[in-house]
Amino acid sequence: MAEPGRALLDGAGASVFRVQGVKERDGYRVLTVDGTSLSLSEQWFNSEYLPDPYLVTPDGRARGDAAHPACVGGATCLESDLLTWRKVPFPARPRVGDLLVYPNTAGYQMDSNESPFHDLPLPPKVVVDRLGLRPRWRLDRRPAR
Numbered sequence: 189m190a191e192p193g194r195a196l197l198d199g200a201g202a203s204v205f206r207v208q209g210v211k212e213r214d215g216y217r218v219l220t221v222d223g224t225s226l227s228l229s230e231q232w233f234n235s236e237y238l239p240d241p242y243l244v245t246p247d248g249r250a251r252g253d254a255a256h257p258a259c260v261g262g263a264t265c266l267e268s269d270l271l272t273w274r275k276v277p278f279p280a281r282p283r284v285g286d287l288l289v290y291p292n293t294a295g296y297q298m299d300s301n302e303s304p305f306h307d308l309p310l311p312p313k314v315v316v317d318r319l320g321l322r323p324r325w326r327l328d329r330r331p332a333r
Contacts, residue, residue, distance in 0.1 A: 201294025203237075205271070207286045208263065216275070217258035219282050224262035224269050236273050237296065241288035243278045250286075252279035260288060 205221035212218075241260065243250040255277035262269035271290075282288075313328040 197294035199292055201292065201296075203290045203293040203296070205241075205260075205288045205290075207282055207284055207288065210258075210282055210284060215257075217256065217282065218261055219258050219288070220261045220263060221271065221288060222263060223271065224264050237271055237290050237293065239290055239292050240276050241272065241290045243280060243282055244287040244289055245280065245283070246285070250278065250280035254279070256281045258282055 203223075205223045207219050208222050209220040210217055211220075256279070257275035257277050259270060259275055260272040262271055314325050315328045316323055316325045318324070
């Protein structure tokens with residue numbers, strides 16, 4: 189009788205993007221990543237992810253006391269292709285090859301990841317389950333419907 193939809197996905201999912209480029213001017217950075225704003229969902233332009241991404245370097249999750257503000261742009265040449273318009277205060281200076289991990293994004297993804305709308309390959313899905321007390325992950329190999 190009631191369909192809660194995205195509310196069921198609160199706290200679930202993460203979206204990961206590799207930093208492909210860093211442009212800097214006057215202490216302000218624009219990061220470009222290996223995705224687009226259309227990777228978020230079939231959204232309207234000029235919208236963005238609500239959660240701030242975590243910066244993950246080759247040494248693990250970045251930590252620090254200083255703020256290194258940056259917005260996050262996608263890989264297309266569209267001026268409006270931004271995943272995060274606002275300045276995110278990263279705890280370390282983002283570099284090419286680092287990862288941006290946006291938490292709690294399953295609700296954003298539930299429509300676009302099931303659709304070939306963007307003419308992009310559908311991203312792989314990861315399933316996490318438990319074997320005894322230990323969690324394990326695997327790629328979901330079920331075909332999309």
